[in-house]
Structures are given as C-alpha cells and as structure tokens.
Amino acid sequence: MFASVSWFPNIGNTCFLNATLQALYSIPSFCADVMGQEALWSPKKTSLKLQSYFGELYKARQGDSSFHSKSTLLRSVKSSLAVFNEEYEGDFQQDAHEFLMLFLMGMKMQGETQQGTSYTCPTLNFEFKLQSVRTCSSCGDKVFQEEEQNNLSLDLSSCLTDSLALYFKASELECTCRQCLGPQATVSRGFLTLPRVLVLHMKRFCYDGKQLRRVNDAVCIPPVLSLASLLEEQQGVLSISQSAGELRRQRQIPAGSFCGHYLSDVIEGDGGEWVTLDDSRVTRTDEAAVLKRRQDTAYLLFYVLSGAGEGDPAPL
Numbered sequence: 001m002f003a004s005v006s007w008f009p010n011i012g013n014t015c016f017l018n019a020t021l022q023a024l025y026s027i028p029s030f031c032a033d034v035m036g037q038e039a040l041w042s043p044k045k046t047s048l049k050l051q052s053y054f055g056e057l058y059k060a061r062q063g064d065s066s067f068h069s070k071s072t073l074l075r076s077v078k079s080s081l082a083v084f085n086e087e088y089e090g091d092f093q094q095d096a097h098e099f100l101m102l103f104l105m106g107m108k109m110q111g112e113t114q115q116g117t118s119y120t121c122p123t124l125n126f127e128f129k130l131q132s133v134r135t136c137s138s139c140g141d142k143v144f145q146e147e148e149q150n151n152l153s154l155d156l157s158s159c160l161t162d163s164l165a166l167y168f169k170a171s172e173l174e175c176t177c178r179q180c181l182g183p184q185a186t187v188s189r190g191f192l193t194l195p196r197v198l199v200l201h202m203k204r205f206c207y208d209g210k211q212l213r214r215v216n217d218a219v220c221i222p223p224v225l226s227l228a229s230l231l232e233e234q235q236g237v238l239s240i241s242q243s244a245g246e247l248r249r250q251r252q253i254p255a256g257s258f259c260g261h262y263l264s265d266v267i268e269g270d271g272g273e274w275v276t277l278d279d280s281r282v283t284r285t286d287e288a289a290v291l292k293r294r295q296d297t298a299y300l301l302f303y304v305l306s307g308a309g310e311g312d313p314a315p316l
C-alpha cells in the first residue's frame with residue numbers, strides 16, 4: 001500500500017519532530033523492538049512513556065483509527081521531552097539532531113526502570129563503541145580508551161566517505177607520556193563495534209561570530225558506505241546500505257534561531273519504495289533522486305548495516 005496514511009500533521013513548528021520520527025518509523029529493526037514489547041509499554045501507568053507514545057503513533061500511522069489521533073500523540077511525545085529540556089514546552093522550532101539525541105536519551109533512561117526484566121531497549125539499534133589509541137611520539141607507549149556513541153557528527157567535505165575518514169584521521173596531541181614524559185602523542189580512533197543503524201549528523205551550522213549560519217556545501221551521498229577500513233579489528237568486509245531518512249533544512253531565520261524546515265526521505269514498507277514525508281505531504285521519490293537532490297541539504301543520514309533485519313541481534 002502506498003504510504004498515504006503515514007503523514008503527520010504539523011502541530012506548530014514541529015517539522016523537526018515529524019521528520020525525525022518519520023526517519024525512525026522507517027527503520028524496521030527499531031520499530032520491531034518497540035512493537036514486540038507492547039506488553040511492557042501498553043499499561044497506562046507504564047514508565048516507558050516515550051516507547052508507549054511511539055508505539056501508539058506507529059499504529060495510528062498504519063491507519064488504525066481506533067487509536068489516539070496523531071496530533072494528540074505527537075503532542076505527548078513533545079511534552080514528555082519537556083521534562084528533559086524545557087524548551088520543548090513552547091512552540092518553537094528545534095534542531096532535529098538535538099531532538100533525536102534527546103528522544104533516544106529519554107527512551108534509554110525510561111528503559112532503565114525495566115532492569116531485571118527481559119526488556120531490550122530499542123535504542124541499542126544505534127549504539128556502538130569506538131576505541132581511541134593514544135601513541136606517544138617519543139617511546140611509542142599506547143593508551144587505549146573506549147567510547148560509547150550513538151551517532152557521529154561529521155565535518156562537511158565533498159563526499160560523505162571523506163567526511164567519515166576525516167573523523168577517524170589520526171591527529172597530533174600535546175600531552176605528557178606516562179612512561180617517558182614525552183610531550184606529544186598521536187591519537188587515532190576506530191570502530192570497536194558496529195551499530196545496526198549508523199546515524200550520521202552533518203555539521204551544517206557554523207557560528208560566524210554573530211549568529212548561526214547554515215552551510216549548503218554539496219556532499220555526495222553514497223548509497224553504500226563501507227566501514228572496513230575504519231574497524232579496529234579486521235572482521236572482514238562489512239558494509240552498510242542506506243535506508244531510512246534524510247532531513248534537510250530549507251531556510252533559517254536570522255538571530256541564531258533554529259527555525260527552518262525539515263522533511264524526511266524514507267524507504268517505506270516492504271516494497272522498498274522511497275517516499276518524501278513533509279508533514280502532511282507524502283510524495284513518491286526514488287533513491288537516485290534522493291541521493292542527488294539532498295547533496296547540499298542532507299542533515300541526518302541513517303545507514304542500516306547490511307543483513308540486519310528484524311529480530312537479528314545487534315552485531316558486536
């Protein structure tokens with residue numbers, strides 16, 4: 001069925017919310033983790049509030065009119081985030097990347113109440129570990145450190161592959177070696193584990209001394225992203241294929257406001273058809289058009305690990 005029912009109403013500067021949620025709804029493994037645990041979030045008094053709203057909205061999005069209206073549920077998602085960030089009490093536009101991070105953090109925190117049960121937090125879909133290695137330039141002593149992440153914020157370059165390589169490029173650091181007291185070290189990072197879904201955030205905003213400015217540089221978006229060269233341990237060739245959403249910002253109101261417009265290009269349903277979801281407007285598109293048209297506006301990209309479907313364990 002064409003995604004005619006999957007639109008969301010704009011309830012007041014909420015394109016950031018709609019576009020980001022639409023991206024999440026197009027990730028089958030994330031939705032499966034939420035919907036497969038309905039017994040835990042369906043009771044009215046559940047502490048898994050965000051998961052409950054997301055699950056009810058999933059049903060409303062499928063066109064089941066016996067559930068709450070989309071507007072009510074969207075408002076509930078937004079107001080429940082005001083607990084973490086009071087800016088969500090107002091009707092101001094928010095940054096889609098910040099919203100995604102807040103939403104995942106909220107879901108994870110609420111999930112901590114389920115310890116000791118069989119609950120699996122859906123946010124695990126995005127989590128991965130990086131390992132950084134600091135090597136002393138004088139004696140070669142190495143210090144290893146692990147970082148947990150659920151997204152990467154990348155500087156712009158002509159291609160996404162280069163932006164990613166830039167993120168992992170070794171850099172020089174001034175620090176005192178624990179062994180020889182040498183003054184300099186090289187720091188390099190790599191993936192220790194891979195996420196099921198890799199979220200990439202393009203740093204399209206820069207502060208020019210007065211206000212935030214959007215940078216519209218074109219970044220080519222490959223349909224498949226290989227991470228093999230960025231893995232700390234050689235685990236063979238692993239690649240991820242693009243799915244899910246892409247968000248763009250069309251304009252910005254001066255004075256540093258985060259006002260703008262977001263929409264989402266997603267793969268909808270089993271047929272693998274791409275659609276553009278722009279609040280209540282749903283239009284068909286295709287992968288080639290998405291990759292080409294969004295080069296200078298793509299803000300959040302979701303890459304799904306090849307072979308990771310519903311019910312698969314997150315790769316470690």
Ligand SMILES: [Zn+2]
Nearest residue numbers: 136139177180
């Ligand atoms: Zn040293």
